[in-house]
Amino acid sequence: MPGVFVSMxxxxxxxxxxxxxxxxxxxxxxxxxxxxxxxxxxxxxQMEAEQELFECFVVENKDGEVIAMALYYFxxxxxxxxxLYLDDLYVKEAYRGxxxxxxxxxxxxxxxxxxxxxxxxxxxxxxxxxxxxLYKKLGADVDGxxxxxxxxxxxxxxx
Numbered sequence: 001m002p003g004v005f006v007s008m009x010x011x012x013x014x015x016x017x018x019x020x021x022x023x024x025x026x027x028x029x030x031x032x033x034x035x036x037x038x039x040x041x042x043x044x045x046q047m048e049a050e051q052e053l054f055e056c057f058v059v060e061n062k063d064g065e066v067i068a069m070a071l072y073y074f075x076x077x078x079x080x081x082x083x084l085y086l087d088d089l090y091v092k093e094a095y096r097g098x099x100x101x102x103x104x105x106x107x108x109x110x111x112x113x114x115x116x117x118x119x120x121x122x123x124x125x126x127x128x129x130x131x132x133x134l135y136k137k138l139g140a141d142v143d144g145x146x147x148x149x150x151x152x153x154x155x156x157x158x159x
Contacts, residue, residue, distance in 0.1 A: 010060065015058045026092070057107050070089045072086045072111070123148075
């Protein structure tokens with residue numbers, strides 16, 4: 001899907017392994033914003049080793065710097081079937097408010113349609129009001145009922 005454009009100065013394209021350092025940098029920025037920087041343990045080397053497990057779109061500025069990303073993967077939910085899970089959507093602060101997040105979400109929906117997904121899902125923190133308002137404006141059903149149940153790597157090993 002090359003050549004999809006937010007505007008002439010902000011092209012959307014599929015990420016390559018060369019983008020992994022920039023993507024990981026934005027993952028870390030997002031973790032700081034979400035008040036959990038210590039939870040990021042991923043590395044570029046790990047992303048390279050596991051790259052068949054995820055896909056990502058990136059947006060560049062006019063200088064070729066990656067300024068936004070949408071990282072996703074496919075999942076299977078027993079109630080409905082094949083789904084697309086948007087794990088991270090991030091736009092660098094200086095570029096927010098320019099429609100980049102909306103354009104990335106539209107690109108994600110194009111993938112979901114092409115892949116015949118039954119659902120697109122992602123999470124948002126309950127205090128991130130600007131994101132919640134954007135998602136509601138786009139028509140998302142923001143469900144505050146479900147809670148996450150996580151085990152980290154050490155807990156998995158010790159189980």
